[in-house]
Amino acid sequence: MPHKALAAKPLEPRDPDWEAKVRASFARQKVMALIGAELTALAPGRCEIRLPFRDDLTQQNGFFHAGITSTIVDSAGGYAGFTLMPPNTDVLTVEFKLNLLAPADGELLIAEGQVLKPGKNLIIARGEVYAVKNGSVTHCATMQQTLMTMHGKEKT
Amino acid sequence: MPHKALAAKPLEPRDPDWEAKVRASFARQKVMALIGAELTALAPGRCEIRLPFRDDLTQQNGFFHAGITSTIVDSAGGYAGFTLMPPNTDVLTVEFKLNLLAPADGELLIAEGQVLKPGKNLIIARGEVYAVKNGSVTHCATMQQTLMTMHGKEKT
Amino acid sequence: MPHKALAAKPLEPRDPDWEAKVRASFARQKVMALIGAELTALAPGRCEIRLPFRDDLTQQNGFFHAGITSTIVDSAGGYAGFTLMPPNTDVLTVEFKLNLLAPADGELLIAEGQVLKPGKNLIIARGEVYAVKNGSVTHCATMQQTLMTMHGKEKT
Amino acid sequence: MPHKALAAKPLEPRDPDWEAKVRASFARQKVMALIGAELTALAPGRCEIRLPFRDDLTQQNGFFHAGITSTIVDSAGGYAGFTLMPPNTDVLTVEFKLNLLAPADGELLIAEGQVLKPGKNLIIARGEVYAVKNGSVTHCATMQQTLMTMHGKEKT
Numbered sequence: 001m002p003h004k005a006l007a008a009k010p011l012e013p014r015d016p017d018w019e020a021k022v023r024a025s026f027a028r029q030k031v032m033a034l035i036g037a038e039l040t041a042l043a044p045g046r047c048e049i050r051l052p053f054r055d056d057l058t059q060q061n062g063f064f065h066a067g068i069t070s071t072i073v074d075s076a077g078g079y080a081g082f083t084l085m086p087p088n089t090d091v092l093t094v095e096f097k098l099n100l101l102a103p104a105d106g107e108l109l110i111a112e113g114q115v116l117k118p119g120k121n122l123i124i125a126r127g128e129v130y131a132v133k134n135g136s137v138t139h140c141a142t143m144q145q146t147l148m149t150m151h152g153k154e155k156t
Numbered sequence: 157m158p159h160k161a162l163a164a165k166p167l168e169p170r171d172p173d174w175e176a177k178v179r180a181s182f183a184r185q186k187v188m189a190l191i192g193a194e195l196t197a198l199a200p201g202r203c204e205i206r207l208p209f210r211d212d213l214t215q216q217n218g219f220f221h222a223g224i225t226s227t228i229v230d231s232a233g234g235y236a237g238f239t240l241m242p243p244n245t246d247v248l249t250v251e252f253k254l255n256l257l258a259p260a261d262g263e264l265l266i267a268e269g270q271v272l273k274p275g276k277n278l279i280i281a282r283g284e285v286y287a288v289k290n291g292s293v294t295h296c297a298t299m300q301q302t303l304m305t306m307h308g309k310e311k312t
Numbered sequence: 313m314p315h316k317a318l319a320a321k322p323l324e325p326r327d328p329d330w331e332a333k334v335r336a337s338f339a340r341q342k343v344m345a346l347i348g349a350e351l352t353a354l355a356p357g358r359c360e361i362r363l364p365f366r367d368d369l370t371q372q373n374g375f376f377h378a379g380i381t382s383t384i385v386d387s388a389g390g391y392a393g394f395t396l397m398p399p400n401t402d403v404l405t406v407e408f409k410l411n412l413l414a415p416a417d418g419e420l421l422i423a424e425g426q427v428l429k430p431g432k433n434l435i436i437a438r439g440e441v442y443a444v445k446n447g448s449v450t451h452c453a454t455m456q457q458t459l460m461t462m463h464g465k466e467k468t
Numbered sequence: 469m470p471h472k473a474l475a476a477k478p479l480e481p482r483d484p485d486w487e488a489k490v491r492a493s494f495a496r497q498k499v500m501a502l503i504g505a506e507l508t509a510l511a512p513g514r515c516e517i518r519l520p521f522r523d524d525l526t527q528q529n530g531f532f533h534a535g536i537t538s539t540i541v542d543s544a545g546g547y548a549g550f551t552l553m554p555p556n557t558d559v560l561t562v563e564f565k566l567n568l569l570a571p572a573d574g575e576l577l578i579a580e581g582q583v584l585k586p587g588k589n590l591i592i593a594r595g596e597v598y599a600v601k602n603g604s605v606t607h608c609a610t611m612q613q614t615l616m617t618m619h620g621k622e623k624t
Contacts, residue, residue, distance in 0.1 A: 028216040031224060034190070059231075060184040066230050066249050068187060071223020075215075093222050094590060095614055097253035097409040097565055099436050099456055101429040116454060117413040121589070122562060122616070124411050124454070142428060142436070144409055144456045146563055146614060148590070250434060251458055253409055253565040253612055255592050257585040272610060273569040277433070278406060278460070280567050280610070298584060298592070300565055300612045302407055302458060304434070340528040343536060346502070371543075372496040378542050378561050380499060383535020405534050409565035 011045030011115055014086040022079050037072050045115035047079040053107045064104035069129050073143045076113030077125035081147040084118045089149050096145035104140045106133030123147040167201030167271055170242040178235050193228050201271035203235040209263045220260035225285050229299045232269030233281035237303040240274045245305050252301035260296045262289035279303040323357030323427055326398040334391050349384050357427035359391040365419045376416035381441050385455045388425030389437035393459040396430045401461050408457035416452045418445030435459040479513030479583055482554040490547050505540050513583035515547040521575045532572035537597050541611050544581030545593035549615040552586045557617050564613035572608045574601035591615040
């Protein structure tokens with residue numbers, strides 16, 4: 001069973017300051033404040049962002065807009081990757097692909113980002129988004145993402 | 157030169173009411189009002205959305221967040237497809253893939269959606285996003301997208 | 313922990329003849345014989361295909377070509393989906409996205425397809441590809457895929 | 469009209485030996501000989517590969533298998549990118565996403581790769597695949613692809 005063997009490989013941060021660095025960067029993403037998203041969990045190679053429903057985040061049928069789903073899952077994947085990057089770097093999304101599995105219908109969206117392959121220059125991550133409605137959980141989107149380590153950047 | 161032969165095929169709306177229908181649906185996407193996006197051009201198989209810069213739409217480096225870029229280009233592609241759908245249907249994004257080509261840095265983002273293949277159930281669209289900075293245009297993102305026609309929906 | 317709750321949902325075939333149907337379709341994919349791929353495991357919502365190394369399957373550096381990796385993982389995902397489709401249908405790949413995580417270097421490739429969301433018309437699947445080299449396993453590719461159920465098709 | 473302005477930007481090779489280098493690499497892709505694919509056009513930022521129909525390249529309905537379509541369009545995009553890379557580098561596909569627009573049904577497939585964004589480390593390319601049947605051309609697949617320049621590689 002190859003998958004389990006691989007999942008066992010621990011993901012090690014290369015920057016002792018990884019947690020503060022990621023939290024500071026998240027705090028600088030002003031769009032997160034605009035939509036009301038919160039960074040709710042962080043570990044090496046993992047990041048969770050939660051977003052409570054608001055009427056002004058919706059598409060034509062009253063569900064969360066796919067772009068809003070993208071916004072939190074792109075950041076969840078990106079910060080999952082950023083936890084593993086060395087000091088004096090920044091994270092850049094090269095591309096992502098999002099499948100929408102079900103309407104993002106509920107009082108809360110939860111986006112989970114997880115690193116699949118922590119390369120030196122490129123990091124491949126995956127993201128899942130869940131909609132919570134009356135306590136019931138629906139898997140509403142799945143993402144595959146390529147991130148790039150930008151070297152030589154000061155943490156400003 | 158195969159590409160030109162194909163590009164010549166005209167895209168014909170199947171709903172005489174296509175323009176009003178698309179504009180009404182866009183008006184119901186409350187997230188567009190939140191971020192300040194406007195539907196600036198519409199034609200059968202094409203849609204353009206523009207978004208002026210605001211500080212609260214940014215990521216950690218002060219550029220438009222990739223999720224905001226996604227929000228307008230997903231809608232631009234989706235409404236490009238919706239212009240070609242028959243009456244009593246709705247449009248659903250199945251999936252999209254976005255490559256970020258350059259920082260979304262500027263005073264204005266322009267997202268152009270265009271139908272590539274207008275199938276009966278599935279429509280394949282493409283989206284391009286341009287950043288305008290001091291009048292200079294940079295191609296900052298490109299998207300490939302699959303849309304689904306939802307049949308039997310009332311226009312509510 | 314939302315993910316586990318969802319993973320618990322069993323995938324039920326809608327065609328009692330699912331296994332024979334999938335094996336017959338695989339046998340008709342002549343490209344599988346050309347490259348030497350074998351269907352090595354099948355269950356509702358899952359499919360595994362194995363491909364031994366051959367020198368004539370390689371790219372410029374002597375590894376399996378990404379297109380060959382695509383060939384087996386597209387079929388593994390497609391047949392994972394086909395196990396869940398009703399009688400008198402066929403499976404069609406709408407699109408897939410493949411990230412190459414490591415060189416496909418080894419004496420054997422193993423592609424695993426798994427259904428993530430078994431919709432009535434669209435099925436979303438995921439694929440993983442592993443390269444086995446001297447008994448050591450490397451996760452070399454990951455795929456996200458959209459499949460369509462083609463209704464009204466005879467099994468020919 | 470931003471798109472035209474951008475398309476006007478010429479793509480310049482950074483290696484005077486670009487054509488011989490690409491042709492030599494293509495010749496080393498043994499899978500191309502296996503399936504019968506030919507490199508039929510090459511220019512800075514562009515590459516065309518053609519593949520005549522053979523019965524042993526098919527899926528269950530007798531059309532070209534999507535994996536075979538992927539094989540030629542991945543190489544067409546990859547070599548389009550490689551034409552622009554500096555000396556002593558190699559090209560690596562990071563990821564690609566392929567939408568299948570129509571059955572790959574015909575006596576010939578034509579894959580066209582074209583560079584969209586020639587970055588220093590990453591190149592973004594697009595690929596189109598056309599099926600020719602009795603002289604009639606159908607656009608059967610479209611691809612979006614990320615390539616990486618591998619530095620410090622000898623041309624072996």
